[in-house]
Amino acid sequence: MAKGPYSDIVMDHFMNPRNMGEIEDADGVGEVGNPACGDMMKLYLKIEGDRIVDAKFKTFGCGAAIASSSMTTELIKGKTIDEALKLSNEAVSEALGGLPPAKRHCSVLAEDALRLALEDYKKKKGLA
């Protein structure tokens, strides 16, 4: 198949998203949206101690948004909160084999969702 604007990794995560779904009793939930782009991302975290033991997402958005969400959950599972907070959108984009310039904001969206979910967790725990 001829190559489109998306890398093979992006297409793989788009076609087979990892960790898609909800966590009913999530410890932290982050939801972000970009109305101009039309994307909406919701990230659910299960945290034990200071470690992310499970992560799931739901995303309304383009291929890049779905793949960024999927990749983000993969990258943070098993990480500590501090490690997860260091995850940059560039790292997500890089792990995906790059994103088209016009779609870089999708990885930013994932980073934002993660930050919000962790804040939500801290708030719930009375840590923030």
Place this chain on the structure above:
Amino acid sequence: MAKGPYSDIVMDHFMNPRNMGEIEDADGVGEVGNPACGDMMKLYLKIEGDRIVDAKFKTFGCGAAIASSSMTTELIKGKTIDEALKLSNEAVSEALGGLPPAKRHCSVLAEDALRLALEDYKKKKGLA
């Protein structure tokens, strides 16, 4: 052969010009030129009584100029002076099966050469 801008009659007269040459002892000679176009036409007439008994031409010019000269000599041979004076450039052009718009002036050139040749004759005869 595919058709160019010139009619078959023009091409025939261009390839096989009628009455090309000089008349050494011409009774009337007309020479006209159009420097912008680069054409130069010289018409020789042999006149007996008031009838044109022979006509020849030399022309430096494009296909239309050569064909117009050739056709003009054909059209006036055997005609009386008065008849010849009535020959219009439109008639020459028409006899040639038409000329491209940008080349109509070539038939005008032929008409002018004819007029000058007849004037020359009249002058020589002391008629003008």
Place this chain on the structure above:
Amino acid sequence: MDRIYFDNASTTPIDKRVLDAMLPYFSDFFGNPSSVLIEEGQMPGKAIDEARERVAELIHAEKGEIIFTGSATESNNLAIKGLALANRSKGRRIIFSDIEHFSILNQADFLTDLGFQIDYVKVDGYGIIDMGDLERKVTEDTILVALIHGNLEIGTIEPIEEVARFLKKRGILLHSDGTGTCGRIPVDVKELGVDTMTLSAHQINGPKGIGALYIKRGTRLTPIIHGGFQEMGYRAGTENVPYIVGFGEAARIAREEMGERMAHLTMLSKKLREGLASSIEYIHFTGHPEKRLPGHVSFWIEFVEGESLLLWLNLNGIASASGSACASNMAAEDEGGLKASHVLTAIGVPPEICHGSITFSLWKDNTVEEVEYVLSVMPGIVKRLRDMSPLYENYKKTGARTI
């Protein structure tokens, strides 16, 4: 299975007959038509003349009213800039409809820079021009209106005749972009009353890289590409003989086969539309329900994002378009290029939904089996994407719709 090509609003495949007509002009008759005095230039010149006649016939114009350009885009540019510049002394205001193609709209800055002022006329929810708004926008200083004939994103066909009558009374020129209509539906420029009209070859199985412009006899128009004396002085440059011949052939075929094509497409799009309506909840069809291009089915689906839908359709072997068919934003340098479709915004679809639109544009070679296949995979794709959508999750929990 072969690919299913439902993206004929972006471009159509070349007709074999068109290609066959073109080929001799690459090799046997390769000459420059300006070289009229040598044999090599003469056949090409004759072929251009015949092609011009064919394109003229397609829209009931005279041969001398058709000029060939490098694209529909160029035709639109030549018409608007050319009419504007030629009529500068009469006034400086130009009206564009809100649903013009980028090849009209994106001229605005250039024209403004030259001292013109662009006003915009609204359309209704079906994309039909708002005559009341037009009446309000027209001023003493208005010289020109651009109104697309058939919009390729939402399928709507505009009431050009009515607009032309209105404008004629006021001495205002009308350009119409017929890219989507000429060769797809009957077009008679005299009945429509337009002053200039754009045609495209690649929308009707001709090659990409050639357009045409109808210029009503006697219309003054300033060329934008200057040089040698080609195309009656309106557009300089050595003629693209094979493509001109191809356009002529495509026009001939389109004219001869239009009746059967339209019947076939009407049947197919009815089936597709009804099938989608009955199998997918919360689907919204866009554009006018009747006054539309044959074979054109456009819609948006709640809780489903368009690019993902388009990608899944592609993975299932189906080619479609989302947003503006001709102007995908993906090539843009940055996020700023990712604008919601101006056509959908103009008909009142909220910006966050626009990206969810899909255009299926069918054409002569599409079949009932293809429609059935598309109908068979659509619900599954929609379900998959909805299951993934936080908007849908929210809707199920709270009943909140997208609109």
Place this chain on the structure above:
Amino acid sequence: MDRIYFDNASTTPIDKRVLDAMLPYFSDFFGNPSSVLIEEGQMPGKAIDEARERVAELIHAEKGEIIFTGSATESNNLAIKGLALANRSKGRRIIFSDIEHFSILNQADFLTDLGFQIDYVKVDGYGIIDMGDLERKVTEDTILVALIHGNLEIGTIEPIEEVARFLKKRGILLHSDGTGTCGRIPVDVKELGVDTMTLSAHQINGPKGIGALYIKRGTRLTPIIHGGFQEMGYRAGTENVPYIVGFGEAARIAREEMGERMAHLTMLSKKLREGLASSIEYIHFTGHPEKRLPGHVSFWIEFVEGESLLLWLNLNGIASASGSACASNMAAEDEGGLKASHVLTAIGVPPEICHGSITFSLWKDNTVEEVEYVLSVMPGIVKRLRDMSPLYENYKKTGARTI
């Protein structure tokens, strides 16, 4: 006998390899390159990218510095209008050389109308730019100079490097029309120092209807055809994929075969020129004797009119050009269109002679046998026309020459 094509300055036949490279993009890969998300659009996009690379290589540019247009004419228009408009705030004066192609010169009225002023720089008897005159013409207000690289009517190659150095010091932009040179002789845009340069495909066995423009990285240029986002924003319109691919292939072949072609052409044109010089009295070769395009032989013959000569050559199976190769005046509406060649006038040939000029432009497939045949028929044709010429008659009687 087959036709002898000595009119390669007007256009060249397409190379079979070029056509073969193009064909799949009419049928198998017909998609719109803007449709990046569907399979149909992806191969065409990739093919454009590769072709851009090939064209860039031909002139030692970077891929991102090449954009495709609809013709060399359009490239010249985009460059001149585009640079002028983008630099309006810096100044309003533009200099054209006297021997530019119509696709430069005929922009003058349009530009003047927009508030620019065109100055003209002279050339010497060989057609080489007069540096002293350039120095005199350049003002504080001058923003742009257009100087053709290789003139297709008289074959002369201009000292672009020297001009570029001179202009760079003064902050003035340089556009060069490389229609006649790019693909015919080695061109290195970085060495030349141009800001923009025009390329043509059909001058090097590519298709007619496509051109390219080199735009030096960082050069500001206002587009003239607006619309969708194609060609990095410099030129809107759905891409002509087959022709872009064909241009790429033609560029690749031209680059690879340039050395042998130049050797072959130098040999042929030497033979032709020497043969003509020794068999025809009062023949005058035009253009520079050494700094000229390979295979290019141009001249005028006293007492012989050019169109008639050209017609007789044509009847003898030989294609050549008279006056400007690209802009025959025959299509003109009236006599006013019949102007003497401005190029020949500029090098000092009296107007009444200009119509007597002939250009033989040879190219890769021409042979020694063809040259010999042309040499064998030329004297007879010249004699026939001289016998018919009153100027020659006069010369024989009075000794008066044409010049």
